[in-house]
Amino acid sequence: MSKHLVRHLKMQSFTEENYLKTIYHLSENNEGAVQTNAIAEKMQTKAASVTDMLRKLSEKELINYKKYQGAHLTPLGKQTAINVIRKHRLWEVFLVEKLNFKWDEVHDIAEELEHINSPELVERLDEFLAFPKNDPHGDPIPDKNGNFDFVPFIKLSKLKKDDKGLIMGVSEHSSAFLKHLEKLGLTLGKPLTVSAINDFDGSVEIIVDDKKTSVTREIAKHILIRI
Amino acid sequence: MSKHLVRHLKMQSFTEENYLKTIYHLSENNEGAVQTNAIAEKMQTKAASVTDMLRKLSEKELINYKKYQGAHLTPLGKQTAINVIRKHRLWEVFLVEKLNFKWDEVHDIAEELEHINSPELVERLDEFLAFPKNDPHGDPIPDKNGNFDFVPFIKLSKLKKDDKGLIMGVSEHSSAFLKHLEKLGLTLGKPLTVSAINDFDGSVEIIVDDKKTSVTREIAKHILIRI
DNA sequence: TTAATTTTTTAGATTTGTCTAAACATTTAG
């Protein structure tokens, strides 16, 4: 890594930050230690590379790690991860609100911007954007102390016939997925009603804007609803 | 360098981009080949490291380089350098105009932002900022084709007694330098008159806002004037 | 509870960008 990127005191490389972020996301769902292979898969790398990095992060006291036992974040590592996530989501808001990008175009750019290291920049950006609570995909933006404004939600795939709700977010950020939702009129804040659930394949039939449409069970799992 | 930063087709690392930018700036003043030591000094690195990098950039056809003969940019290398400079200056405008940073606070942050790789982002940022012609230090911002809107200027150190002009820019971006100018009321666009030049040390006495002040010859060299 | 399978780690290489020390070229001065 070039010396030109080296930061001030708590130096974390882009790569280290990406590992911490991945470990954070993987421990969001199932509590407990995060496994080497799970990290490798998420980061599109090899288990051997992950092992090397886990040892390094452990030496820096960013994670707790013992051989064959997986990893979990220390308070310092968690704080670092949340800060990267905060930056990612704030930049996404900027890209959509100020530069008129669509919600399916911002993920990759934010992956780069999230590593810019300037606490002052983050706070001023937050202010410029009027302290947004959620990013363009509905994900909560942690405040400067790392606290999330937690809003409970249910996966669309868990709803029953005749349940109603608002689309609050998505748990998949790929451009293909988001474009598909857009085509079906499924955007943030939209009210919907479940009109039927297909016994055979679990696909969900919904009514949005008075129009009937249907999504596969796989897609329904990634649509987050507030009832 | 992490694979997470790897760009699309014409992949240039941050380091490579910084070398190209430095070579560009060094060839702005004195035409001809840029010397190894000059690059090493500007980049705060060693001549041996520069030699290695020059060979690499030469293989990628970003510079022309022959042993002991220095380097100069190929059209491709020049285009790459100008694009980095364009991004740097646009981000500086953003930081000052939108996030209310002072002109002496933006250089280091822009050094990071200039490497974000998204042509779409740059064009949208340019539009968002209403296509600015100059950055907060007066430097011209190349357009998307790499063309500069060239405005001729003279260094304050070259003016004679009773010459009048406008402050159009600065050729030194350190916070200390810029804060000093600010304290003297020397900001962009300010009209000034040279009231005297000190024979002994070359320092320049000027009148700004009807107040008499004085700058050393070294400082005067970095203040750019349009008569 | 041994055997098969999966997961994880180790060993050894590779790439990028850097360094120091020493050798080699070029330029400048006497």
Add this chain to the structure above:
DNA sequence: CTAAATGTTTAGACAAATCTAAAAAATTAA
């Protein structure tokens, strides 16, 4: 026009992050 000084390159090493192939540990299943 040599000799000294300056500038540049080579050689060899190192740290970060990655890889493949093989070994070791843990888990699952018969």
